[in-house]
Amino acid sequence: MRAMLRAMGEISITAGLILMLFCAYLLWGTGAYTQSRQLLLQRELQARERGHLERIELGKAVALLRIPRLGRDYEYAVVEGVDAEHLKSGPGHYPDSAMPGQIGNFVVSGHRTTYAAPFNEIDDLERDDEIVVEAREARYTYRVTSQDIVEPDEIDVLAPVPGKPDIRPIRAFITLSTCHPEYSAAQRLIVYGVLKTTEPRKE
Secondary structure: OHHHHHHHHHHHHHHHHHHHHHHHHHHHHHHHHHHHHHHHHHHHHHHOOOOOOOOOOOOOEEEEEEOHHHOOOOOEEEEEOOOHHHHOOOOEEOOOOOOOOOOEEEEEEOOOOOOOOOOOOHHHOOOOOEEEEEOOOEEEEEEEEEEEEEOOOOHHHHOOOOOOOOOOOOOEEEEEEEEEOOOOOOEEEEEEEEEEEEEEOOO
């Protein structure tokens, strides 16, 4: 019996260590992967020739996202697509939603806990905080209007006018989406904003 208890104890310790290593990988290992992908995406944005706005291929960089409230160093390249593979690279743009600055809803989803957790602190955003989107043709500054927590199947938040799928948009909106609460996908945390200013890039 004593030998059996000792063996069970050793197995439990080993299992605990494996679990700790796995958690460490989820929190830090996945972040390292995202950081490497971000370097490539940001270089892609810098190297891309300026031109007319066009539909961007899945997996390619769309624009640079900055949120001053979340720190001076907060900067992420937004990737086109919201599949699991796309979101490993950073925040992802819903392909069927508006592009930056366009009339309609520019919808961006991001991880809250793993893969660098780009949207971990978006619940700190307050009304009138700025969300800056640097695209090829202009810098778009959105103003936060509100937050909400919704069920995963409430897709009206992705509509051209968030929450109002039957209304035709006449303004440019932004919607940030992430899982809620932390370490769970039970609900979605949503941050809404409207376009405040547009600063065209100089040729």
